[in-house]
Each structure stands twice: as C-alpha cells, then as structure tokens.
Amino acid sequence: MKPLVTGAGLGLRRDFSDEFEAVSQSCVDFMEVAPENWIPFGGKFTKQFEQYAERFPFVIHGLSLSIGGPTPMDTEFVKQVASFIKKHKIRSYSEHLSYCSDDGHLYDLMPIPFTEEAVRYVADRIKQVQDIIGMKLAMENVSYYAAPGQEMSELEFLLAVLEEADCDLLLDVNNIYVNSINHRYDAKEFLKALPKERIAYAHIAGHYDEADDLKVDTHGAEVKADVWSLLETAYQEFGVFPTLLERDFNIPPLAELFSEVAQIKAIQQKFLAKNLEGKAIA
Structure with missing residues (x-):
C-alpha cells in the first residue's frame, strides 16, 4: 500500500x-487533528486550520465515532x-477500535468484547463509514484494562476486524507496549503478526508507570525508551512507515515536541539508510 503521508x-x-510560523516542514512532515475539535468552528479557528492545511498534508483521528457502540x-x-x-x-481518517457512547458520551474508550459476534458488528459499521467517506477507515489498536466476554485474543480480534471490514490499520506502538505489560504478552510477537499492507500510519506516545505490571496510556509524557525500541522493531519488520507523535495534555513548549519528532525522523533515516545499503550490496 502506498503511504498516504510520509515521514x-x-x-x-x-x-x-x-505559533504558525514556528512550525515548518523541516520539523514536521504531516499533521493530525481530531475532526470533532475543528468541524464545529468558524472564524479564527477555521482560518488557522486552513493556513496549516495549505502547508502540511493532514490526517484526521476521530474521538467520537464509537465504532463498537450499541447505538446507531x-x-x-x-x-x-x-x-x-x-x-x-x-489523506486518512482513523478511529479507535473501541466505543465511547451509549445514550450519551462516556468520555472514555471502552473495550469491545473480543468475540466473533463483535467482529461482524464492528466490521459492518466500519463498512458503513467507508461507504459514506469514500475511502478506507484506519482502525487503531487501543489500550484496554479489562476484557469483558473475551472469546479470542486481542490480536485475533484485531486481525479479524481488519480482514472482515477490509480497512486500514493505525498502528499505535505505545498501546502495544502498554497492553503487553498489563495483559502479559510479548509485544514484539504481537507486532510482527500485524499485516504490513494495512498500515496507514502509526502513533507513538508517552504513558504513565503506575507499577511494574501496570502502565496507563496517557499521551501526557515523553515517549519512553521501551516504546522507542518497539518502534525500531516495527521499522525492522515492516520498513519505515509514517509515524506521528501524540501529546494530548501536559503540552510542553513546541521545541520539546520538535525534539521528539526529530527522534522519529532520526530512527526513520537510520532504517532507510540500512535499506539502501542492503540494496547496494545485493
């Protein structure tokens, strides 16, 4: 699959x-917004977004689609x-493989039961969205802290949904790491089982260490060393793919965010260089 964005x-x-002028394409290759945070507005916010959209390729990452929710x-x-x-x-529309509403908004990402019935239900709803937007939806593997009604593994459920819905994958590297600690599985083995051809782009983010055996996905801290290492494993396995830094609260100065984006770029360049060396030797 040809990447819809790069870098x-x-x-x-x-x-x-x-801080529009501070953000340049030397620092950032593409940007992401939640559509819910921009669609309702006009005036200043619309003009600001239009300025950014003229300079950068954009992807959108939804917050309220509630793809596994019980309501229509x-x-x-x-x-x-x-x-x-x-x-x-x-370039791409992504959402969480979870649900966040019933009769009202729950203000959290709730786990979908890992069952065959849920696979069919979710896949039908993804297809409905894809028919309306005229493009593939990318589903994000989410962090979860309980698995009610579980009949299959997280990996089996994710792979089944991607196949049944014929949709893309938003690969969240931090969520794999967090879940691997909380639910005691091998993060690298999980990662390597994912379908390379469905990866639209990836997220990388920070988390909170509640305990040695409990990690909380917060997007409110710097990316940790183990997560950077898992990203390198992903590039080693699949080749370099577009990767976006998420930071949703405790927002530091832009220079600090640019530093982490630069770290993504450095890792990408390392693996791109290795690929070129390999081709030259061959």
Missing part, C-alpha cells in the same frame, strides 16, 4: 495553533467528516 508527524493542538451510527456526523475530508484534502 514524521505531529498532532496540531489549539495550545500552539497561534451517527451518519450525519460522518457526512460532516466526509465534507471536511474533501474540503481540506485529508
């Missing part, structure tokens, strides 16, 4: 949306997203 990305947050899909919202995608030439 190293950063999530655009309103915390630094006024909000198709009017999906149509708004489809218009947003078309207007701003959005």
